[in-house]
Amino acid sequence: xxxxxxxxxxxxxxxxxxxxxxxxxxxRRKELMTILGPVAYDRSRYQCPRCxxxxxxxxxxxDVVGTTRSPxxxxxxxxxxxxxxxxxxxxxxxxxAGLEVSAKDVERVAERIGxxxxxxxxxxxxxxxxxxxxxxxxxxxxxxxxYDGTGVPMRPEELVGVKGKHADGVAKTRxxxxxxxxxxxxxxxxxxPIRDPDSTTFAGAIERxxxxxxxxxxxxxxxxxxxxxxxxxxGDGAEWVKNLAEMHFPQALxxxxxxxxRQHISALCRTLVGSDEKKMERRRQRWWALLDAGRVxxxxxxxxxxxxxxxDLKKAAEIEIRYLDKNKERMRYNxxxxxxxxxxxxxxxxxxxxxxxxxxxxxxxxxxxxGANAIIAxxxxxxSNRLEDYWESRTA
Ligand SMILES: [Zn+2]
Numbered sequence: 001x002x003x004x005x006x007x008x009x010x011x012x013x014x015x016x017x018x019x020x021x022x023x024x025x026x027x028r029r030k031e032l033m034t035i036l037g038p039v040a041y042d043r044s045r046y047q048c049p050r051c052x053x054x055x056x057x058x059x060x061x062x063d064v065v066g067t068t069r070s071p072x073x074x075x076x077x078x079x080x081x082x083x084x085x086x087x088x089x090x091x092x093x094x095x096x097a098g099l100e101v102s103a104k105d106v107e108r109v110a111e112r113i114g115x116x117x118x119x120x121x122x123x124x125x126x127x128x129x130x131x132x133x134x135x136x137x138x139x140x141x142x143x144x145x146x147y148d149g150t151g152v153p154m155r156p157e158e159l160v161g162v163k164g165k166h167a168d169g170v171a172k173t174r175x176x177x178x179x180x181x182x183x184x185x186x187x188x189x190x191x192x193p194i195r196d197p198d199s200t201t202f203a204g205a206i207e208r209x210x211x212x213x214x215x216x217x218x219x220x221x222x223x224x225x226x227x228x229x230x231x232x233x234x235g236d237g238a239e240w241v242k243n244l245a246e247m248h249f250p251q252a253l254x255x256x257x258x259x260x261x262r263q264h265i266s267a268l269c270r271t272l273v274g275s276d277e278k279k280m281e282r283r284r285q286r287w288w289a290l291l292d293a294g295r296v297x298x299x300x301x302x303x304x305x306x307x308x309x310x311x312d313l314k315k316a317a318e319i320e321i322r323y324l325d326k327n328k329e330r331m332r333y334n335x336x337x338x339x340x341x342x343x344x345x346x347x348x349x350x351x352x353x354x355x356x357x358x359x360x361x362x363x364x365x366x367x368x369x370x371g372a373n374a375i376i377a378x379x380x381x382x383x384s385n386r387l388e389d390y391w392e393s394r395t396a
Pocket of ligand 1: 017018019020048049050052053
């Protein structure tokens with residue numbers, strides 16, 4: 001079956017990249033590894049008389065240029081390597097399919113496919129039409145865009161110049177940024193929002209915020225940003241999260257994740273009340289209730305009246321107050337809830353665990369940026385249910 005693709009008379013002449021007509025140079029044998037075991041395959045070799053470049057049209061047709069592994073096998077290896085450690089992946093392939101490959105092979109193939117997927121999704125973003133035509137049937141009532149960061153453990157040489165979180169200044173991780181896009185059409189009987197089933201897709205990488213901004217913007221655009229009647233950006237109050245929202249989604253309603261807001265309230269209570277646990281708990285409950293009611297100004301007003309004497313605590317309290325003041329419009333949880341909107345960034349946080357944590361943050365793991373980004377790309381495509389899209393585009 002393969003031989004049919006690899007050799008035989010060609011109807012059309014083959015051209016080299018340099019424009020010259022290629023000449024047939026006989027048939028060469030290649031040993032292919034397939035999911036049915038090794039298969040010898042004969043295919044015609046063509047060479048350019050001018051620049052000596054070589055092409056095997058059969059390899060191009062079968063998608064085995066520069067590799068001896070069939071697409072089916074590569075697909076299995078990529079999946080195995082993206083699901084668990086490369087060693088586990090190797091064992092799975094042996095048990096499920098009787099295939100003998102090394103852990104290093106699984107790593108190499110998974111990494112290469114991850115890189116190709118990253119290029120594929122970037123090209124897809126870049127080729128997207130700049131404007132969507134009007135398609136009223138396809139309007140999206142409500143689109144959410146949410147993103148967050150999570151640390152990935154790195155090899156020491158990948159951490160040169162990276163500042164650590166702690167006082168000793170030694171970083172062990174680099175931040176991967178992960179974003180998700182999902183939609184909502186309806187609420188339940190109690191008015192709580194319902195995420196559209198299977199509507200969540202992911203995009204992420206270890207990269208600078210500016211670069212990631214275009215990635216998540218591209219993903220939102222692919223999902224129909226232009227056709228969304230309403231857009232909500234959900235995130236913690238981190239500076240980069242806010243900056244990206246202002247730059248790429250100025251039309252969006254911006255909401256700070258309720259649980260992050262609560263943490264800030266707790267931190268504020270701690271600085272004001274000190275070590276009296278009971279008092280601290282009472283105040284916290286009261287202010288959380290005010291927060292739920294969207295009454296951030298009341299919290300600020302009360303906090304200002306009880307500023308501590310200790311200059312360090314006072315400073316800490318003022319930082320929290322400033323945070324609340326700056327972000328108060330993004331904390332009107334009563335209004336958001338009344339409109340049936342999500343107020344928590346649980347989806348992207350769960351994504352940080354399932355897309356990145358489960359595979360990249362196992363104990364003892366140390367990654368290169370390149371390797372980690374390839375696996376993140378693979379897992380984003382997989383968890384977005386887009387693996388088939390990718391393989392189909394390759395076949396095409
Ligand atoms: Zn040539």
